[in-house]
Amino acid sequence: MAGRLEGKAAIVVGAGSTGPGWGNGKAAAVLFAREGARVLCADIDPDAAAETAAIVGSEGGEASACVCDAGNPDGIAAMTAACLQRYGRIDVLENNVGVLQLGGPAEVELDDWERLLRINLTSMFLACKAVLPVMVRQFEESGRGGVIVNIASIAGIRDTGIPFVAYNTTKGAILPFTRSIAIQYAKQGIRANSVLPGLMQTPMVMQSLQESYGGDAESLVQQRNALCPTGAMGDAWDVAYAALYLASDEAKYVTAAELVVDGGITARIGAAGPSGDR
Numbered sequence: 351m352a353g354r355l356e357g358k359a360a361i362v363v364g365a366g367s368t369g370p371g372w373g374n375g376k377a378a379a380v381l382f383a384r385e386g387a388r389v390l391c392a393d394i395d396p397d398a399a400a401e402t403a404a405i406v407g408s409e410g411g412e413a414s415a416c417v418c419d420a421g422n423p424d425g426i427a428a429m430t431a432a433c434l435q436r437y438g439r440i441d442v443l444e445n446n447v448g449v450l451q452l453g454g455p456a457e458v459e460l461d462d463w464e465r466l467l468r469i470n471l472t473s474m475f476l477a478c479k480a481v482l483p484v485m486v487r488q489f490e491e492s493g494r495g496g497v498i499v500n501i502a503s504i505a506g507i508r509d510t511g512i513p514f515v516a517y518n519t520t521k522g523a524i525l526p527f528t529r530s531i532a533i534q535y536a537k538q539g540i541r542a543n544s545v546l547p548g549l550m551q552t553p554m555v556m557q558s559l560q561e562s563y564g565g566d567a568e569s570l571v572q573q574r575n576a577l578c579p580t581g582a583m584g585d586a587w588d589v590a591y592a593a594l595y596l597a598s599d600e601a602k603y604v605t606a607a608e609l610v611v612d613g614g615i616t617a618r619i620g621a622a623g624p625s626g627d628r
C-alpha cells in the first residue's frame with residue numbers, strides 16, 4: 351500500500367537520531383517519504399538532518415534537511431518558512447523532539463528543568479504556533495487543512511520506575527496541549543493527535559540509560575524486553591507507522607486521540623526495574 355501521503359508536504363521536527371540506527375523521527379521521515387510525502391527533515395544536529403534527507407534521496411524520495419533548534423522561536427520560524435518555500439504547503443507536522451534528564455525535584459537543577467520544558471514542550475508550542483495559521487489558510491483556500499502528530503510517551507501517563515520528573519511532566523503535558531488544538535481547530539480541517547511510545551529500542555534510549563545506570567547494553571536490552579508483555583521492546587518503525595496512520599487520510603475521523611504504542615505495557619499491572627520509557 352504505497353502513496354498514503356501522496357502529494358503532501360511534511361515537517362518532521364527531530365528527524366535525525368542520536369547515534370547510528372533508527373530513532374523515531376528518522377524512521378517517520380523516511381516512511382512519510384516512502385508513502386509519497388515531500389519531507390523537511392528538521393534537526394538541531396546538521397549531520398543527523400542531512401543523513402535522514404540523504405536516506406530518502408537514496409530511495410528515490412524527496413526530502414531536504416533543515417537545521418533548527420526547535421526550542422528557539424527564530425529556528426521554528428525559519429523551519430516553517432523553509433517548508434513553504436521548498437514545498438509550497440505544510441500538510442503534516444510531526445513534533446518528535448524529546449530529551450531525558452534523570453532525577454526528581456530535589457536532584458534536577460532549575461536550569462535542566464527549564465531546558466526540558468523548552469525542548470520537550472515549548473518546542474511543540476512554537477511549531478504549532480507557527481504552522482497552525484498556515485494550515486488554516488490552506489483550509490480556507492483549498493478545503494485541506496493539515497495534521498499534527500505530537501510524540502509524547504507512556505511516561506506521561508504512568509510511572510516508569512525511574513525518577514525522570516522533568517521528562518514525565520513534559521510528556522504528560524503534551525496530551526492536553528494536543529487535545530486543545532484538536533478541538534479548537536476541528537472545524538478548520540486540522541487534526542491533532544498524540545502518540546505514546548512505550549519501550550522502544552532507539553539509539554538514544556540505549557545511550558542515555560547506559561549513562562544513567564551503567565551495565566552492558568545486552569543486559570539492559572534483556573531487562574527492557576522482559577518488561578514488555580510481548581517479550582520484546584518495540585522499535586522506531588512501530589512509532590513511525592502509528593504516526594503515518596495518523597498523518598494519512600485513513601485517520602480523517604481521528605482527532606484528539608492518544609495512540610499508545612507499547613506492546614501492552616500500560617495495560618498490565620505490576621512492572622519493576624529500570625524501564626524508563628525509552
Ligand SMILES: NC(=O)c1ccc[n+]([C@@H]2O[C@H](COP(=O)([O-])OP(=O)(O)OC[C@H]3O[C@@H](n4cnc5c(N)ncnc54)[C@H](O)[C@@H]3O)[C@@H](O)[C@H]2O)c1
Nearest residue numbers: 364366367368373374394420447448503547550552554628
Ligand atoms: N525511544 C523510546 O523508547 C521512546 C519512548 C517514548 C517516547 N519517545 C520519544 O520519541 C521521541 C524520539 O526519541 P528517540 O529515542 O528517537 O530520540 P533521538 O534522540 O534518537 O532522536 C531525536 C532527534 O531530535 C533531535 N533534537 C534534540 N534536541 C533538538 C532540538 N532542540 N531541536 C531540534 N532537534 C533536536 C536530536 O538531534 C535527534 O536527532 C522523543 O520525543 C522521545 O521522548 C521515545
